[in-house]
Amino acid sequence: MVYEKACHLPAELEIKAHWAKKFLNSDFTASREKRKVQLQELEEMCLNTYESSKLYEERTNRYHERKILHREFKPGQQVLLYNLRLKLFPRKLKSRWSGPFTVKGIKPYGAIEIEDQSKDCSKLVNGKRLNIYLGGEVPQHIIVIKLKDP
Template sequence: MEYKGYLALKFLNFDEAASREQRRLQLLELEKMKLTTYESSKLYKERVKKYHDKKLLKKDFQPGQPVLLFNSRLKLFHGKLKSKWSGPFTIKKVRPYGAVELCDPQSKDPERTWVVNGQSLKQYYGRAMERLNNVLYFKLE
């Protein structure tokens, strides 16, 4: 039984035209699979981009407007009572491509400004807010 399979394999190897044609068909099939993979990956990326772009909200900010800033680096305390939004801050200048220049109205230096992404801001509708400062002392041993 094995001997017949070996003869068939040997026969294919000796027939150059048949083995060349078989190899060409295998390469074409492999190329077709590669192209369909690229196409499906491209379609998936387009759908994910459309979904994420739909989730982004168009925010229109004006200079002088009070806003709250999302504090993404607040990882020290995990708790329900700790707010992730800090502020209110005042918009000094709106830059192109969603960048916003903020200033702190309660700061001692009114010229101190910084630039943040407009997606991390939300409009502040409340009244004046009293700020609380937390001081943490760590004992180093």
Template sequence: MSPYCLIFEKACHLLVELEHNAYWAVRKLNFHMQAAWEKRLLQLNELDKFRLQTYENAKIYKEKTKRWHNKKIMECHFELGQYVLLFNSRLKLFPGKLKSRWSRPFCITKIFFHGAVELENESSRNQFKVNA
């Protein structure tokens, strides 16, 4: 026997008893190993079906949302010389509570084939391109 076991004899026995009780409980719970394995496999299959169904539902939701959004978009046709308002999408924080995100009317000077337009400021004659 080691000197530790001689001094702390009850502690050694207590550890062995605890280890034996833990082993007994694990053995009792896992007595039907095949049934537990089949049940776990069934749970994993159900979880996989649930995950696939969730992906399918998310796909359907995205398609419906896209159709609804595309239906709400109005198609704009611009012509040369037409006056338009410019939407400032970068204006996130503004000092005035009721400050508008739309800027003064600009005149369209050129229309590009890919959808961009060239606008001209009437007062300063500055020209710049924006996405239509």
């Protein structure tokens, strides 16, 4: 007798679960429409997020473009060259700018051909390493300081 009650209990629960499932899933058209609306809302949120990130990127690009110094070099113009490889001496003792050089020609993609008038040689450098030279003659002084013995 104990076994009969144990066997009927799961069948009753199964029937109740079946009726609950049938009751919850009875209206398929309404659930389909609700799911479509949710998917459309999700897609709209994704598009809004994409648009706002695009606007943010454009604003930051404009800000950085304003900070960049745009230099235009012309043939015959005097320029100074920034020496990146000068690591033997500390910066305080020796300037990293060398020159003046004369612009000989302008190549595509920012490359500029400069000519050293004292050595009569030319080389091709990146335009970002150049700066317009506004002064006259560059002083090439060597200062010797002699210390007295006490």
